[in-house]
Amino acid sequence: MTLYVCWGTVGGGGHACSRAHQALKEAGHEPEVVKARGWGALPDAFNGGRKEVIELTGQKHVPVLVTDGGEAVHPSEKIVEWARAHPTA
Template sequence: MATLYTCNQRDRAAAVHPCGKAAKALRDAGHAFEIETVGGYKALGFTRRGKRDRIRELTGQEDVPVFVDDDGGVVHGTKTIVAWAKAHPAA
């Protein structure tokens, strides 16, 4: 199953929070996915140490949201995920 990696906000506050916006766009496009949260906070970089290794492995950076589709394709960043979801509606 596809996975959306998010911060601890998960898919809350879809109108304002980057992770929520990505989740909403994917759902609106009909995608099924599980949410996996990663620890740490952007404003407190030291809180990320060792908690975002998977994100770094997938994207070369530590920011979320990151979406991994059913085929293993990786899309990261809110705007990119939203655009991808619009361009790739679920069948």
């Protein structure tokens, strides 16, 4: 599974990317983390991670989870719900 985030997964529980990552970890998942650095308004040519997010979801906002089954889950609230519904143990 892959989790697309802005700058990282730290920054406290109030940040959407951090909340999504923390929920996945608490559910026992170890997602590959792809940093889609920069703000969503940056030109796509300068941001490979954002280009992938656009290809997957049709929009630029992160976090986005891509499950092992290929399902794209977003926004962060849906990722948290998905993690709680799919614990590893």
